[in-house]
Amino acid sequence: MGKSMGKERESAQNLHHHCINQQQNSDVSPGPKWQKVVYGGMQPGYEDNHTDSSFLEAMVMNANVVKRDTWTAIRDSVAIAQYVCVVAMVSAVWTYSLNGVLDASLLLILDSLLLLFGFVVLLLTTVFQTLTSSISSDSIWALTVCLLMVHLCFHDYIDSSTRPPPAFTASRGTKSNDLSRKLAVKKPATLSGNVSLNASIVASVLVASRLPSGLLVFALMLFSSEFFLLFPLVTCSMKQYSVKLHLWFSCVLIAVTMGLIFPLNRLALVLFVVVVIFIMLVCPYWLIRIQEYKFEINGPWDEAKLCFDLD
Amino acid sequence: MATKNGLSRPQLSFIDSDRFQVVVMTHAYGRRCGVRYMTNGLKVYYVPRLPFLMQNTLPTLYGTFPIIRNILIREGITVVHGHQAFSTLCHEALLHARTMGYKVVFTDHSLYGFADLGSIHMNKVLQFTLADVHETICVSHTSKENTVLRSGLPPQKVFVIPNAVDTAMFKPNPSARMLDEVVIVVISRLVYRKGADLLVEVIPEVCRLFPNVRFLVGGDGPKRVRLEEMREKHSLQERVEMLGAVPHTQVQSVLVRGHIFLNSSLTEAFCIAILEAASCGLLTVSTRVGGVPEVLPPDMIVLAEPVPENMVEAIGRAIKLLPKIDPFSMHDRMRTLYSWTDVAKRTEVVYDHAMNARDEDLLQRLSRYFECGPWAGKLFCLVVILDFIIWNILEWWKPTKEADIAPDMIHHNEIEHQ
Numbered sequence A: 001m002g003k004s005m006g007k008e009r010e011s012a013q014n015l016h017h018h019c020i021n022q023q024q025n026s027d028v029s030p031g032p033k034w035q036k037v038v039y040g041g042m043q044p045g046y047e048d049n050h051t052d053s054s055f056l057e058a059m060v061m062n063a064n065v066v067k068r069d070t071w072t073a074i075r076d077s078v079a080i081a082q083y084v085c086v087v088a089m090v091s092a093v094w095t096y097s098l099n100g101v102l103d104a105s106l107l108l109i110l111d112s113l114l115l116l117f118g119f120v121v122l123l124l125t126t127v128f129q130t131l132t133s134s135i136s137s138d139s140i141w142a143l144t145v146c147l148l149m150v151h152l153c154f155h156d157y158i159d160s161s162t163r164p165p166p167a168f169t170a171s172r173g174t175k176s177n178d179l180s181r182k183l184a185v186k187k188p189a190t191l192s193g194n195v196s197l198n199a200s201i202v203a204s205v206l207v208a209s210r211l212p213s214g215l216l217v218f219a220l221m222l223f224s225s226e227f228f229l230l231f232p233l234v235t236c237s238m239k240q241y242s243v244k245l246h247l248w249f250s251c252v253l254i255a256v257t258m259g260l261i262f263p264l265n266r267l268a269l270v271l272f273v274v275v276v277i278f279i280m281l282v283c284p285y286w287l288i289r290i291q292e293y294k295f296e297i298n299g300p301w302d303e304a305k306l307c308f309d310l311d
Numbered sequence B: 001m002a003t004k005n006g007l008s009r010p011q012l013s014f015i016d017s018d019r020f021q022v023v024v025m026t027h028a029y030g031r032r033c034g035v036r037y038m039t040n041g042l043k044v045y046y047v048p049r050l051p052f053l054m055q056n057t058l059p060t061l062y063g064t065f066p067i068i069r070n071i072l073i074r075e076g077i078t079v080v081h082g083h084q085a086f087s088t089l090c091h092e093a094l095l096h097a098r099t100m101g102y103k104v105v106f107t108d109h110s111l112y113g114f115a116d117l118g119s120i121h122m123n124k125v126l127q128f129t130l131a132d133v134h135e136t137i138c139v140s141h142t143s144k145e146n147t148v149l150r151s152g153l154p155p156q157k158v159f160v161i162p163n164a165v166d167t168a169m170f171k172p173n174p175s176a177r178m179l180d181e182v183v184i185v186v187i188s189r190l191v192y193r194k195g196a197d198l199l200v201e202v203i204p205e206v207c208r209l210f211p212n213v214r215f216l217v218g219g220d221g222p223k224r225v226r227l228e229e230m231r232e233k234h235s236l237q238e239r240v241e242m243l244g245a246v247p248h249t250q251v252q253s254v255l256v257r258g259h260i261f262l263n264s265s266l267t268e269a270f271c272i273a274i275l276e277a278a279s280c281g282l283l284t285v286s287t288r289v290g291g292v293p294e295v296l297p298p299d300m301i302v303l304a305e306p307v308p309e310n311m312v313e314a315i316g317r318a319i320k321l322l323p324k325i326d327p328f329s330m331h332d333r334m335r336t337l338y339s340w341t342d343v344a345k346r347t348e349v350v351y352d353h354a355m356n357a358r359d360e361d362l363l364q365r366l367s368r369y370f371e372c373g374p375w376a377g378k379l380f381c382l383v384v385i386l387d388f389i390i391w392n393i394l395e396w397w398k399p400t401k402e403a404d405i406a407p408d409m410i411h412h413n414e415i416e417h418q
Helices: A002-028 A070-099 A104-110 A115-131 A137-154 A171-185 A191-208 A214-241 A243-261 A266-293 B009-015 B065-074 B088-099 B117-130 B141-151 B196-209 B224-233 B248-255 B272-279 B308-324 B327-337 B340-356 B362-370 B376-397 B409-417
Strands: B023-027 B034-037 B043-047 B051-053 B079-083 B103-108 B135-138 B158-160 B182-187 B213-218 B240-244 B260-263 B283-287 B301-304
Touching: A070 A137, A070 A191, A070 A214, A070 A243, A070 A266, A104 A214, A137 A191, A191 A214, A214 A243, A243 A266, B023 B065, B023 B088, B043 B065, B065 B088, B065 B376, B079 B088, B079 B340, B088 B103, B088 B117, B088 B376, B103 B117, B103 B340, B117 B141, B117 B376, B135 B141, B135 B340, B141 B158, B158 B340, B182 B248, B182 B308, B196 B213, B196 B224, B196 B308, B213 B248, B224 B240, B248 B272, B260 B272, B260 B308, B272 B283, B272 B327, B283 B308, B301 B308, B362 B376
Parallel strands: B023 B043, B079 B103, B103 B135, B135 B158, B182 B213, B182 B260, B213 B240, B260 B283, B283 B301
Antiparallel strands: B034 B043
């Protein structure tokens, strides 16, 4: 894939040089200079397939490409790793509750903050507890893992990325830039964000349906909802307050999660570490590496962008 | 005798000369289906297909092969000329014609970007078709640059032949104009790409700055509501006349009522509307997009960036220029600048190029398709091989020898007259 993109770009660049060379060869032809116009019939001395040296002169390559550096990429990836931690941590808590290690009252103290929201969940606990009694535990676990993957994939990470200004700003694009900034401020609810949240809630319901006591179901549901729903808000504001705090907090979170997974399963721990390393080191490196294949073409054939608000 | 299919209509009547005879193939329009003869003797095949939305048809890839093959054989075709990258019939006809060994020419009328998913898909389809086309025609130099970038064709294979205007149909008539006011005419589909939103910003501002200006807006489309809202909001009912859709036969009578023609397109490969306006003696104000700057000499057009302030300023300049503009001298200049006869002659040169191209067997063609991309290349090859197999089946089922050859009707009539 990358190879072919590089090849394409090369060919576009060659095209330009090629045309210029061609022109130098055929410069011998006397008569008026060629003009980039189509009126007045065929231009004397030039065939209709004449390719002038000005061919593709107005082409601009990679005008809006954002320059990336490794450090920013890694810093941004921390937020994703952090969220993987959240999911892993919640899963670990689920497992502890299922194994009977975790006490319902302990869990309740953890999440006693959200009372109003909690009452709604309390009313539904009996329903959740018997919801999937006819389904085998294996299916429940498989489904939960799938749902958590969906949750991770579709989670809205937009808040966590730093947006540097484009390397080059077109003259007519100055106003539209303002517009895009405005749009970024009032963040719209995305479809993927909703899918992600729903997947996480369904996953918690599935796990809750396997728990022995109603109170534990309640506590666990509250715990999951708090983490999946409210935790992103906390981390986001934390990051806005201080990036350093955000990084330290992520490190602590990774350590805590590892500590929670360790007694459960060694293989799970190894998997977790591999995933974190992949997200925080391999992916940023990969992203920087493939930047050289970035190939964007702009030119007079582009549809003009309107620089004012429609409506 | 060479014939080809799917040429834009005005071009046809002129190309119909001693050397070339034209047969048109297009998809059926409503109940207009089958074979028809136009008033000038032009033969048109309306292939029965089902357009599903706004005259667009669903791609069938191989479904049209039997009927296209039949037409190509019956009419004794030598060159197939396809138009418009958005037409599925065009792509299919060119593919089948290449499979059958005909020489093919393609004309591209539109510009595409490279960023959005729709463009990427269309560019891949275009790359497939153009991988095996003998010559390509574009309507402007900007269009040529765009096509070369999209398809990876060598620039020498792409000819630039503009459209023209039937100047006899678009004559100025200053008596239709009001003396004490300036009328600005807009005729276009009222859609986003034609810059209808730009009009909504520009019209009230121009009306505020120039009290003697009136607008005539011809055309229909989804953005018409916005224009009407603007008219009510600024109480401009007296000064902005909305005509709705204007049939092509009445365009001239609308144009001659104005002094200035306003084109607000956001993208345009050529813009024939500007030619019609200039031929009627109107000064043009247009957005500087796509191929528009190539279309008219700088003293016949005022160009501006597609920004409301710049457009308003350009209209102001145009109003100042108006006293120097003589509609009849403008019309006479247009007659020297554009003619369909010239376009036809230049198109015939391209046909000659195509006809002189050397014949290639399937393997040579496949190697070109193969180079189109790591995945697409192989897919393209499969499509072409399958087409070749279907052609052989058709040859066995209905051999060319047994085909019913169409008689030359025009020739026949002439003999009768004598």
